Amino acid sequence: MLIDELKNLKLKNWSAVLNEDEVLWLELNKVHKSTNTLSSEVREEFGKILSIFEKGIAGKFSEKIPAGLVIHSKKRTGFCAGADVNEFVETAEKENWEISSRKIVYDGWYMFEKLEQLSKKIPTIALVRGFCFGGALELALSCRYIVAIDEETTSFSLPEVQLGIYPGWGGIKRLPQKIGPINAMNMMLSGSFVNARKAYRIGLADVLSPARTVENSCIRLIKNQPKKTELNHINRLMQGPLKKVAYFLIRRSLKKKAIEAHYPAPFGILDLWLKQNGDPTKDESIHSKILGSRTAKNLLRVFLLREKLKSLGKINTKAKNTDQYPIKHIHVIGAGTMGGDIAIWCVLQGFIVSIQDLSVEQIARVMKKASRDFSRKFKNKYKQKSLLDNLIPDLIGSGVKKADVIIEAATENLEVKRNIFSEIEREAKSTALLCSNTSSIKIEEISKKLKDPNRLVGVHFFNPVLKMPLVEIIKSNQCDQNFLNFAMNFTSRIKKLPLPVKSSPGFLVNAVLMPYLQSAMRTVDNGISPEDIDYAMKSWGMPMGPLELVDTVGLDICIAVGETITQSEPTPICLEELTQKRHFGKKTNQGFYKWEKGRKVSKTKLKLTDTERKNLAENLIKPLIQKTISLVEEGIVESEELADAGVIFGTGFAPFLGGPIHYHKNK
Structure with a gap:
């Protein structure tokens, strides 16, 4: 009997149960791991399972084969995270990386081709709860049906492009067939996620079911075997006679977003x-x-750097004053751009947040923005309202007494910050974590008026908060390690990447960014146009030109931060002249560029040749690289790996280069 043959395999990571409806429930449960991945061992076992089914279909067993197959997982973390990236990394370190990686891809391709053939003989279902990423989605696509459990945590993605690789186990073939080329390429070329409801809406999931009835839904699918929904006429044309036209249009759009020499994977996906x-x-x-x-x-290196930062945030806070108190309430002081966005982000992560400011108008602006952000992210009106209910306007600071975490996000002024923390200390719980979102001022300076300076930690977010993943965790000479751990843990719980740095002007990110920005502004002083400078750096690989970045941050902010970080360097002439005219960039609609309705207006024609542009970019990036190296040598940041991670996730340094120090060493 087929079920007995499966049991004889003595599988470590898969278990099979045949129920009374003759449906085989095949559970993936990677042994000794909290998360399922399709490691070589898991794939080898799955290959053996498919071989048993092939024998059954060929009539080599006395009993009939199961009526259907349901592949599922009961792991709390999700269905499956896809291929084991660590195996890819180990392969990448070998000399025959190209050949050995090809074997991994080919083996996966042939295995899921077998699964697809099996799916034509008997109904097969991928039952997805939680995340279904990469190779796991390719497995699901090889089944006849995909059933998604209707929960917020259920999501689908083919994120290989973000690792510089491609979905070679059949995703490029089957995803366009299932949801059409445009939707498929949107997912594959960006690595973006779709939740359960969107997956059902676009045809990726065949059934959307609540958890309580999902077993019945699967059995009903197997019994009825409904025909799969066909693509609409336009999508069938793009998969057929108009495929070249679709390819051309998608490629043209892609070229506006990525340079093929820098990021070959999305272009390779299209070609394949x-x-x-x-x-x-x-x-x-x-x-x-x-x-x-x-x-x-x-x-792949950048992926590992991200994972390293994530692991730092999982520190167990065993401090006697912090581990007993789960974080429920966060209080933010300052309803400006940063404070408002920090508050909104924390609400999105499930916390109650009070936001304090002297200005009613500023708080009202934050509430209005929050309402807009919540409605964009969630269609459910009840969800929107419940989130907005968790954001509490607080003119008089009532939230200080209740808060487990207090974040100061006031103006970058030392005396203002000192006075705020003096007041907070009198009102806050003794166990509360006190945080300053300062971007450049040393924590020792801010904590001078505190009776207990050990509690103050720098927790520096980056703008825009909703997009930038990094948070610098700044330790002063007096900071208690327990509260530092608390800050790391808090950062992880709000789904940001914590980077521990020592207290020093500008810390890591702003300390390396300012010499780079000032170098760009001095180049303007020397007669090169902002357009040529920004185009040179974007062609080199930066996501945004340095002068557009200055306009976005604000010229007044750049002057203030520059005075703190690069005191020995004179302020660029162009920066002084523009700020004297109160041209502060995007927020005043005039800086290095003119801005209209939040968009940059560029009129100056490019003059530099490709060679001049390349040489300019190499010269402009040198101060950033040199400063990064010196901060590691000074011990401001612990290691070259952490420094590279911080600069990539904090400044947007071209990820395809692997980080400034890595680039410098391998140039």
Whole structure:
């Protein structure tokens, strides 16, 4: 009997149960791991399972084969995170990386081709609860049906492009067939996620079911075997006679967002879809173009750097004053751009947040923005309202006494910050974590008026808070390690990446950014246009030009931060002249650029040649690289890896280069 043959395999990571409806429930539960991944061992076992089914279909067992197959997982973390990235990283470190990675891709491709063939013989279902990423989604796509449990945590993604690789186990073939080329390429070329409801809406999930009835939904699917919904006429054309037209339009749009020499993976995905219908075994050159590039190895490195920062946030706070108090209430002081966005972000992560400011208008602006942000993110009106209820306007600071975490996000003025913390200390709980969102002032200076300076930690967010993943955790000479751990843990709980740095002017990110920005502004003083400078740096790989960044941050902020960080350097002439005219950038609609309705207006034609542009970019980035190296040598940041991570996630330094120090060493 087939079920007995499966049990004889003595599988470690899979278990099979045949229920009374003759449906085989195959559970993935990677042994000794909190998260499922399709490691080599898991894939090998799954291959053996498929072979048993092939024998059953060929009639080699006396009993009939199961009526259907449901692949699922009961792990709390989710269905499956896809391929084991660590195995890819280990492979990347070998000399024959291109060949060994090709074997991983080909083996996965052939395995899911077998699953697809099985799905034509008997109904197969991927039952998804929680995340279904990468290779796991490719497995699901090889099944006849996908059933998604209707919960906020259920999500689907093919994020390989973010690692510089591609979905070579059939995703490029099957996702466009299921949801159409445009939707499929939107997911694959960006690595973006779709939740359960959107997955159902676009046709990725065949059934959307609440958890309590999902078992019945699966059995009903297997019994009835409904025909799968076909693509609409336009999508069928783009998959057929208009495929080249669709390819051209998507590629043209992609070229506006990415440079192929920097990021070959999205372009390779498109080529593999057009030329080989996603089959990587038919054209080795595409695999070589993607996996043979330094980008793939560098982006895998960036993934590991991200994971390292995540692990730092999982510190167990065993402090006698902090571990007994779960974080329920967060109090933010300052309803400006940063304070408001910090408050909104914390509410989105499930916390009650009070926001304090002397200005009713500022608080009203934050509440209005919060309402807008919540309605964009969630369609459910009840969800929007419940989130807004958790954001509490607080003119008089009543939230200070209740808060477990207090974040000061006031203006970058030392005396203002000192006075705020003197008042907070008198009112706050003794266990409360006191945080300053200062961008450049040393924590020792801010804490001078405190009776107990050990409690104050720098927790520096970056603008825009809703997009920037990094938070610098700044330790002063007096800071208690327990409260520092508390700050790291808090940062992790609000789903940000904590980077521990020592208290020093500008810390890491602003300390490396200011010399770079000032170098760009001195180049303007020397007669090069902002347009040429910004274009040079974007062509080099930065996500935004330095002068557009100055306009976005604010020229007044740059002067204030520059005075703190680069005291020995004179202020660039162009910066002084613009600020004297009160041209502070985007917020005043005039800076290095003119701004209209929040958009940059650029009129100056580019004059530099490609060679001049490349040389300019290399010269402009040097101060940033040199400063990063010196901060590691001074011990401001613990290691080169953490420094690279901080600069990538805090400044947007070109990820495909693997970080400033890594780039410098491997140039």
